[in-house]
Amino acid sequence: MSDYDDITDYYSLLAMQNPGKCTYHGPSEPDDLIDRLRNAYQCCSECGNKYGVYSVGCSSFWIGKCDVCDAETSVTETRDYAYLITGIRRVEAARKSAG
Ligand SMILES: [Zn+2]
Numbered sequence: 001m002s003d004y005d006d007i008t009d010y011y012s013l014l015a016m017q018n019p020g021k022c023t024y025h026g027p028s029e030p031d032d033l034i035d036r037l038r039n040a041y042q043c044c045s046e047c048g049n050k051y052g053v054y055s056v057g058c059s060s061f062w063i064g065k066c067d068v069c070d071a072e073t074s075v076t077e078t079r080d081y082a083y084l085i086t087g088i089r090r091v092e093a094a095r096k097s098a099g
Contacts, residue, residue: 034091037084040067042075051087056080 037051045061047068048054059076066075068084078084 034088034095036068037088037091040078040084042066043068043078043081043084044071044073044075046071048076048078048081048084051090052078052081052084053086054080055082 040047042064043051044066047066051068059080061074061076063073064075065072067078
């Protein structure tokens with residue numbers, strides 16, 4: 001029971017810090033991230049493997065700026081990582097479950 005009370009206190013505290021607003025939607029990062037993933041044309045292999053599935057036998061990589069993490073490194077088209085759709089879906093699902 002005391003655990004539940006703690007959670008309630010935590011959320012009411014947040015609500016008090018944002019009067020008149022629907023209390024808590026988490027950090028803004030997920031929205032930014034999902035926009036980045038959706039709009040990304042090219043990404044580095046790290047982001048590709050993190051947010052997508054490598055779907056072709058080989059890709060042409062070139063030096064450029066990753067549209068997801070902004071790193072200047074070797075990048076390829078997000079198309080080769082199934083347009084990062086798994087990452088987009090995962091972030092969307094996480095956002096839904098967070099309310
Ligand atoms: Zn990256």
